[in-house]
Amino acid sequence: MKSKGARLILQPAPLLRSGLTTPAAMRDVVYALVPLVIGASWWFGLSALLVLLAATAGAVITEWIFSLGAARGQSLQDLSATLTGMLLGLTLPPGLPLWMAFVGGAASIGLGKLIWGGLGQNPFNPALVGRAFLLGAFPTAMTTWQAPSGPAGFLGIIPSNLALPLQQPTVDALSSATPLGLMKFQNQETPLPDLMLGHTAGCLGETSGLLILLGGVYLALRRSIDWRITVAVLFSASVFSGLLHLFDADNPQPIVALFSGGLLFGAIFMATDPVTSPVTPRGAWIFGIGIGVLAILIRTFGGYPEGIMYAILLMNATTPLIERVTQPRPFGRGRPTL
Amino acid sequence: MSRDGQNRRAYQELVKGLWRENPVFVQVLGMCPMLAVSNSAINALTMGLATFTVLLSSSLMVSSLRNLIPRQVRISCYIIVIATFVTVIDFVLLALVPDVHKELGAFIPLIVANCMILGRQEAFAAKHPVGLAAADAAGMGGGFALALFGLGGFREVLGSGSLFGVSLFGAHFEPWVIMLLPPGGFISLGLLLLVLNWVRSRRTQRSEDLVTAQGNPSR
Amino acid sequence: MKDPIIESRRYEASPTRLVVTLGLAGLLSGLAIVSAYEWTRPRIEANHASALREAVFRVLPGIVGLQRWAQRGGELRPADEDRAGERAIYAGCDDRDQLLGFAIPAEGAGFQDTIKLLFGYLPDQRSIVGVEVLESRETPGLGDRIYKDQAFLDNFRTLLVDPEIVLVKNGTKRAAHEVDSITGATISSQAVVNILNAGVQEWSRLLSATRTGSCGQTLEQPSPSGRNATSG
Numbered sequence: 001m002k003s004k005g006a007r008l009i010l011q012p013a014p015l016l017r018s019g020l021t022t023p024a025a026m027r028d029v030v031y032a033l034v035p036l037v038i039g040a041s042w043w044f045g046l047s048a049l050l051v052l053l054a055a056t057a058g059a060v061i062t063e064w065i066f067s068l069g070a071a072r073g074q075s076l077q078d079l080s081a082t083l084t085g086m087l088l089g090l091t092l093p094p095g096l097p098l099w100m101a102f103v104g105g106a107a108s109i110g111l112g113k114l115i116w117g118g119l120g121q122n123p124f125n126p127a128l129v130g131r132a133f134l135l136g137a138f139p140t141a142m143t144t145w146q147a148p149s150g151p152a153g154f155l156g157i158i159p160s161n162l163a164l165p166l167q168q169p170t171v172d173a174l175s176s177a178t179p180l181g182l183m184k185f186q187n188q189e190t191p192l193p194d195l196m197l198g199h200t201a202g203c204l205g206e207t208s209g210l211l212i213l214l215g216g217v218y219l220a221l222r223r224s225i226d227w228r229i230t231v232a233v234l235f236s237a238s239v240f241s242g243l244l245h246l247f248d249a250d251n252p253q254p255i256v257a258l259f260s261g262g263l264l265f266g267a268i269f270m271a272t273d274p275v276t277s278p279v280t281p282r283g284a285w286i287f288g289i290g291i292g293v294l295a296i297l298i299r300t301f302g303g304y305p306e307g308i309m310y311a312i313l314l315m316n317a318t319t320p321l322i323e324r325v326t327q328p329r330p331f332g333r334g335r336p337t338l
Numbered sequence: 339m340s341r342d343g344q345n346r347r348a349y350q351e352l353v354k355g356l357w358r359e360n361p362v363f364v365q366v367l368g369m370c371p372m373l374a375v376s377n378s379a380i381n382a383l384t385m386g387l388a389t390f391t392v393l394l395s396s397s398l399m400v401s402s403l404r405n406l407i408p409r410q411v412r413i414s415c416y417i418i419v420i421a422t423f424v425t426v427i428d429f430v431l432l433a434l435v436p437d438v439h440k441e442l443g444a445f446i447p448l449i450v451a452n453c454m455i456l457g458r459q460e461a462f463a464a465k466h467p468v469g470l471a472a473a474d475a476a477g478m479g480g481g482f483a484l485a486l487f488g489l490g491g492f493r494e495v496l497g498s499g500s501l502f503g504v505s506l507f508g509a510h511f512e513p514w515v516i517m518l519l520p521p522g523g524f525i526s527l528g529l530l531l532l533v534l535n536w537v538r539s540r541r542t543q544r545s546e547d548l549v550t551a552q553g554n555p556s557r
Numbered sequence: 558m559k560d561p562i563i564e565s566r567r568y569e570a571s572p573t574r575l576v577v578t579l580g581l582a583g584l585l586s587g588l589a590i591v592s593a594y595e596w597t598r599p600r601i602e603a604n605h606a607s608a609l610r611e612a613v614f615r616v617l618p619g620i621v622g623l624q625r626w627a628q629r630g631g632e633l634r635p636a637d638e639d640r641a642g643e644r645a646i647y648a649g650c651d652d653r654d655q656l657l658g659f660a661i662p663a664e665g666a667g668f669q670d671t672i673k674l675l676f677g678y679l680p681d682q683r684s685i686v687g688v689e690v691l692e693s694r695e696t697p698g699l700g701d702r703i704y705k706d707q708a709f710l711d712n713f714r715t716l717l718v719d720p721e722i723v724l725v726k727n728g729t730k731r732a733a734h735e736v737d738s739i740t741g742a743t744i745s746s747q748a749v750v751n752i753l754n755a756g757v758q759e760w761s762r763l764l765s766a767t768r769t770g771s772c773g774q775t776l777e778q779p780s781p782s783g784r785n786a787t788s789g
Contacts, residue, residue, distance in 0.1 A: 137515055436601075
């Protein structure tokens with residue numbers, strides 16, 4: 001069953017050969033994440049690196065253990081487990097106990113990818129499955145945020161990181177609210193420059209709009225992601241939140257809605273996962289619009305301040321359906337029956 | 339059939355429900371109580387024992403009356419028998435363990451709707467003598483109770499850090515809330531099925547290897 | 558071995574026999590259920606009563622006995638007998654036979670299902686002195702902290718009900734009518750506060766018209782075993 005170098009091409013005909021392999025695509029995304037990792041350690045110090053490392057270790061170790069007995073052999077080289085771990089790590093709060101980040105990485109790979117049959121078989125974005133699992137399992141720890149300490153505290157570690165395995169953090173850390181939390185529960189807006197630069201509380205990778213955009217532009221230029229999905233998410237989210245803002249000025253302006261929370265990060269790094277998003281161009285538009293609208297719906301009317309994670313997971317579930325509906329029609333034939 | 343043969347037959351009927359034809363892990367029956375009340379070991383155990391008792395008593399009753407019940411109304415009769423035992427068990431639990439009864443709530447009356455119980459009446463008790471029917475019911479009921487208890491224990495250990503209310507990891511244990519919620523039920527049941535099917539397929543594989551090896555000495 | 562199903566197919570039962578069989582089955586089943594009910598009823602009722610009594614003792618610290626009160630002729634007074642559909646409250650008396658306060662059952666919508674609770678209320682001081690959740694299906698680990706989190710329950714040791722009980726963010730309780738919410742379970746905490754406010758609103762007018770003072774009647778003494786179970 002070992003067929004090294006064989007690739008499954010997920011595009012309708014005509015097919016062209018290109019140099020894009022799984023490890024190459026993964027490497028591109030890792031490069032795009034580098035500025036975010038640096039930014040996260042700038043704002044949250046050593047804690048950011050530790051959480052990232054723990055999540056990645058959980059993912060990689062799980063992948064390694066399970067591929068010991070798998071027929072297709074070792075699958076660490078394709079870097080996808082590393083990437084999933086990093087993506088998960090960037091969506092975690094900086095003060096999360098490291099053992100939880102590790103569990104999250106293991107859940108991402110185990111529940112999100114391997115039980116479906118490995119890379120390419122999973123219906124849901126693995127990193128987000130891991131995050132949803134963590135949010136369900138440890139709701140308090142996953143919604144405790146720290147204010148960015150700035151470079152002054154670079155060597156400081158948030159005490160709650162160091163909780164012993166299976167134990168709660170014993171020291172109550174100083175917690176702070178995210179821009180979306182401030183908006184939802186205290187009706188208080190965060191100034192746009194802070195949102196752009198990342199001077200806010202939040203998940204490791206979601207705070208700085210500029211750095212995320214930088215990675216997104218790189219990926220789009222390298223054609224590692226389908227730009228249609230990203231554009232569709234951002235466009236529909238701004239239109240929908242704009243409408244809501246017109247109806248009720250308490251709702252944030254579109255620009256603030258775009259740059260707060262994980263919307264930008266999700267649109268660029270999570271929604272565009274080639275395994276769980278539609279491959280047809282029209283499908284990509286539908287998929288992206290669905291995510292944008294759902295995310296804003298959950299933010300505005302749901303119990304959670306942020307909705308991008310569930311929006312992406314929900315739309316992941318509809319991907320097979322979207323692909324069937326948007327199947328290109330062969331020239332000269334009628335519509336395929338569904 | 340010799341007496342010894344009868345005993346062996348009864349033994350086979352008893353153990354098949356525990357493993358080879360386990361109602362939960364192989365037949366995947368009775369999922370509603372399985373997922374709903376397995377959030378702690380004591381709930382799961384009570385539910386398992388209640389189901390076990392209902393199944394055993396109903397099987398005994400149906401098997402001993404099997405020649406008196408006309409074919410056309412057999413299902414109605416089985417349901418009456420099962421519902422009677424369920425109602426009695428409901429009262430008994432309410433009298434003896436009111437706290438657990440409160441937790442189990444509507445799921446005790448719903449034992450009536452557990453397709454495993456009706457299935458055993460129709461598939462086995464109605465066609466076999468009392469002894470065999472009892473062995474079959476005890477095996478199936480036991481298999482169900484064991485599976486339920488295993489799942490309940492697993493979910494309680496992770497979800498509350500305790501087993502039967504006894505704390506395992508100290509006062510600062512961080513509970514895995516998701517394990518107590520419905521998604522945790524689905525995830526744990528799925529994982530348990532995964533592990534057991536893996537073990538089962540390994541065993542089959544090994545015995546097949548053995549057969550081929552014996553049949554083909556050149557290997 | 559003969560297959561009984563095929564065997565029975567040969568003798569089609571007459572309609573009379575079908576009716577008689579089902580009727581008999583129903584009759585026997587009814588008998589079994591009625592006898593089980595009669596046999597377990599005293600125990601079940603005793604369980605209910607002792608659970609309620611323990612709850613009353615917990616929400617009204619310092620009482621030694623209790624009376625059932627209900628509305629009779631426009632005012633509240635002791636009423637031992639149970640009238641259909643009537644709502645009752647429980648008066649607690651101290652060791653000098655003085656009426657101390659009332660334990661009032663109240664219910665309302667929680668996060669998942671109706672929350673039923675009992676709260677101890679002192680009409681003279683217009684304050685709540687204890688809350689006990691009797692029934693709830695709140696989320697384990699989050700919402701169920703409304704009855705598992707001691708810090709939250711401590712809010713209700715002395716809580717003024719005027720102007721009304723207000724839920725505030727955890728750690729910001731300043732005034733005696735404010736309640737610290739549970740972080741991560743704001744909806745369940747708010748539900749408890751709403752139920753309390755509604756309960757006070759419902760009963761306070763009747764209670765203020767009630768003459769308090771001596772209990773004056775035969776008191777139901779708490780069973781020693783009941784008290785022990787409470788402290789355990």
